[in-house]
Every structure is written in C-alpha cells, then in structure tokens.
Amino acid sequence: MRSLTPDEAELWARVTASIRPLSREPADTPEPVTAPERPRAQPTATAAPAPRKAPSPPPPPRPGKTLDGSWDRKLKSGAVEPDRILDLHGMTLDRAWSAIDSALEDALRAGDRVLLLITGHAPPGGPPVQRGRIRAAVHDWLSVSRHASRIAAVRAAHGRHGGGGSLYIILRRR
Numbered sequence: 001m002r003s004l005t006p007d008e009a010e011l012w013a014r015v016t017a018s019i020r021p022l023s024r025e026p027a028d029t030p031e032p033v034t035a036p037e038r039p040r041a042q043p044t045a046t047a048a049p050a051p052r053k054a055p056s057p058p059p060p061p062r063p064g065k066t067l068d069g070s071w072d073r074k075l076k077s078g079a080v081e082p083d084r085i086l087d088l089h090g091m092t093l094d095r096a097w098s099a100i101d102s103a104l105e106d107a108l109r110a111g112d113r114v115l116l117l118i119t120g121h122a123p124p125g126g127p128p129v130q131r132g133r134i135r136a137a138v139h140d141w142l143s144v145s146r147h148a149s150r151i152a153a154v155r156a157a158h159g160r161h162g163g164g165g166s167l168y169i170i171l172r173r174r
Contacts, residue, residue: 067152067153067155071153075155075158075170076158077158078159078160078161081114082114082115082116082161083114084103084106084110084114084116085115086116086117086118087118088117088118088119088134089120091134093133093134100117100141100142101145101146103115103117104145104147104151111174113173114169114170114171115168115169115171116157116161116162116167116169117138117167117169118162118166119132119134119138119165119166119167120132120134120165121135121164138167139154142154149172150171150172151169151171152170152172153168153169153170154168154169154170155167155168156168
C-alpha cells in the first residue's frame, strides 16, 4: 500500500472533516492523516462563509416503507390470505407485463388489498440474463405502472404462498 501524496492527504482530510455519522451513537474517529507541511500562499482578502441553505423537506415515503408493523408481522407469518392470485409461469415478458397490469386493474376495481404474484424461482444454471427474467423485471414494472400510486408495498411472500418465488403486492385503501 502506498502513502498518500501531500495533495491527496489534504483532500482526504477535507473529506473526512465533512462526514457526519448516520447514527446518533458517537463514532470512533480515526487518527487524522497529516501531510508534510508545505508553504501556502497567504490570502489577500478574507472570504465570507457561504450562507447556509434551509434544510430540504423529508423525502416522500418509499413504497417499501408504507406499511405499519402489524402488516409486516402478518405478512411474515403467512397470516394474510391474498384476495387475488396471479401466476406468471410460462408467460413471456410481454404477456406477463400485460397480465400484471390487468390483474392490478381488476384488483383495484374490486377493492382487493393483497395480490399474490407468483413469478417462480429462477432455475439454477444457464446464463443469469436468461433465467428469472420476469422476477427480475417485476419491481421495475410496478414502479412505472399506471397503478404505481395505488401500490402501498411489495413484499416477499411467506413460504406457504410460494416464498422466494412469489411476491405480495399490497394495494392502498381507496
């Protein structure tokens, strides 16, 4: 491992000084990296510090963080029965996208809350690009779906509902 050049050490010191810990626990601070002293040009005028920006508003809740704890406990324990089930086995990517869109439309019209989406497990072997393509695309599809604003969360299904080969899509109340 090589030593830092004086410029790199100075840059690293500035970067580490600007870091704030993510938690409220005190962080163990490493020993500062010191660079050998070198002559610096003296500034001719003192620059005023930049004005502080007002803190930005918190981001809107992500689809994964919209359920309360009781929903997550019920889903993890398998206590929730899906209102509607969609099995995508044997479908092409285009057919699966169309089926998901139709199933969401029907579920929303009927007032359903939980849709079980069976994508299937990715079969072992073969090129990774060719196996489990529907499963790999589902989250992207749901995020750009015309029904995305009506989806409260997407969670992995309990083992009795297909486990890793299935997903629960929880729809928002009207």
